[in-house]
Amino acid sequence: MSSTIKKVEITYNSINASNTFTNGDIVSGQVSVEAAKDCQISSFYIKFKGKADVFWTETYGQNTYSYHAKDKYFSVRQYFIRDPNSKDDQKSLIAHQSGETYSNVVPPGIHVYPFSFQLPLQNIPSTFKGADGKIVYLLEAVLSRSMKMDSKESTMINFVEKGDLNPVPGLMEPQHETMDKKMKLFTSGTVAMDVNLEKSGFFQGEGLKVKAFIKNDSSREIKPKYCIYRKHSFFARGRRRVHTKDLIKEVGRPIPPKASENVTQVIAIPQDVEPSILNCSIIKVEHRLRVSINIKDI
Structure with a gap:
């Protein structure tokens, strides 16, 4: 900041x-x-704006390649003081409650300028920050004076998309997967598993019920293992960058050799797990379930 403009500060009102x-x-x-x-x-x-940004580099031999992509959701401005020579088509002059406009001559002291924006009603993704990209919703104030550098200040808000599973195809439909594996090494026989989910879309705090029919025709005791893992995907210039992380791991009760059982496991989804993002063209956040079989050692 300059010696004349000592501070520009943005504060917003929390609503929850x-x-x-x-x-x-x-x-x-x-x-x-x-x-x-x-x-x-x-x-x-x-200015109030929402955008997504992706960037990463890859090195092949002695060459390094950059991958960058942007996605803009909205950008609106509200003016307190407007340059009469401005050609900005987004003019929105804010007035005092008395109906008078703000003076462009500011005396010494602290001056307060209120603002108000409405977030879009349309489908936009939640705030996100990952290894190679981010989705941000930003308030930025810009004060300009003749022959001086602009004074700028910004702050981010945390946007969470309204939870509604119905618009996303397939999230409310049952899911079904099968596995049939022949044992090798010191274990003979086969293991077959048939896994069913009532749906594939869930909210934070909800219980994910996994139903499975497991047929253990092997010579060893087996245990079903369950893992919910997170998958971040970033897209730019026809390339994809992926990061995964296991979030929840659970082990079901053992199934003895030469036995078949119907098993049910309910996995509690944490309240603080980040929301999935399926409505951004350059960033995707998914949560997936992996069911596997653990074979008891000799």
Whole structure:
């Protein structure tokens, strides 16, 4: 900041205990400007925008390649002070409650400029930050003066998409997978597994019920193993970058040799697990279930 403009600060009003916003919510607050002496402002506005950004590099031999992609969801401005020579088509001049506009000459002291934006109602992805990309919703204030560098300040809000599983095809439909494996080495026989889910879309805090029919025709005791893992995918220039991480691991009760059983395992989904993102063209966040068989050692 310059010696004349000592501080530009953005504060917004929380609307719930988790300090999150969702589709259609109002984001309101104020921009505070502290001036050390009289100054003339050419332009002063606050911008609200949502965007996704992906970037990573890959090295092959002595060559390094960069992969970058952007996705823009919205960008709106509200002006406190507008440059009369501006050709910006997004003019939205904010007035005092008295109906008068803000003066472009600011005296010494702290001055407060209120703002209010509404988040889009349409389907946009939740806030996200990963190894090679992010989705951000940002408030940015820009104060411009003649022959001076712009004074800027920004702050991010945490946006969580409204939970609705119905618009996504297949999330409410039953899922079914089978596995048939012949044992090798010191174990003879076969193991077959038939796994069923009532649906594949779940909310935080919900129980994921896994039903399985397991046929153990081997000579060893086996145990079903369950793992929920996270998969982050980033896309740019026709390439894909993937990161996975196991989140929950559980082991079911043992099934003896030469036995067949119907088993049910309910896995509690944590309240704080990040939401899946399936509506962004360059970032995808998925949560998947892996069911496997553990064979008892000799």
